[in-house]
Amino acid sequence: MIQTFKFLIQGSAQEPYEVSFGYKEGNLTATCSCPAGSFGTFCKHRMKVMAEPLSSKFFQDFKNVEIENLSELRKLLEASDVWEPINAFLKADKALEQAKADRKKAQKAFEKSLNN
Ligand SMILES: [Zn+2]
Numbered sequence: 046m047i048q049t050f051k052f053l054i055q056g057s058a059q060e061p062y063e064v065s066f067g068y069k070e071g072n073l074t075a076t077c078s079c080p081a082g083s084f085g086t087f088c089k090h091r092m093k094v095m096a097e098p099l100s101s102k103f104f105q106d107f108k109n110v111e112i113e114n115l116s117e118l119r120k121l122l123e124a125s126d127v128w129e130p131i132n133a134f135l136k137a138d139k140a141l142e143q144a145k146a147d148r149k150k151a152q153k154a155f156e157k158s159l160n161n
Pocket residue numbers: 062077078079080081082088089090091
C-alpha cells in the first residue's frame with residue numbers, strides 16, 4: 046500500500062505550491078508543482094517539508110498544514126532511502142552557510158584594515 050501526503054506551501058507565486066509525497070516499503074518519492082519541482086530537479090519546497098524543525102517559524106509558509114501528517118511523514122522519512130542523502134545535504138548546506146558568514150566577517154576586517 047502506498048501512503049500519500051500533500052502539503053501546500055507559499056512560494057514566490059501567488060498560488061501556493063503543492064508538495065506531494067508517496068511512501069512504500071522504505072521508498073519515498075516527492076513531487077512539487079513549482080517550475081523546478083515539475084522537472085524533478087532540486088526545489089526548496091520539498092526540502093522545507095522534509096528538513097526543517099517543527100518550530101512555529103516552520104509553519105509560516107504552510108497553508109492549512111496538518112501537523113499529524115507532517116510528523117507521520119517525518120517518521121517515514123527516517124525509515125526511507127532519502128534520510129541519508131538529505132542529512133548529507135543539510136550538513137553540507139550548514140557548512141556552506143558558516144563559510145559564507147566567515148567570509149563576510151573576513152571581508153569586513155580586510156576593508157577596515159585598508160581604510161585605517
Ligand atoms: Zn518546489
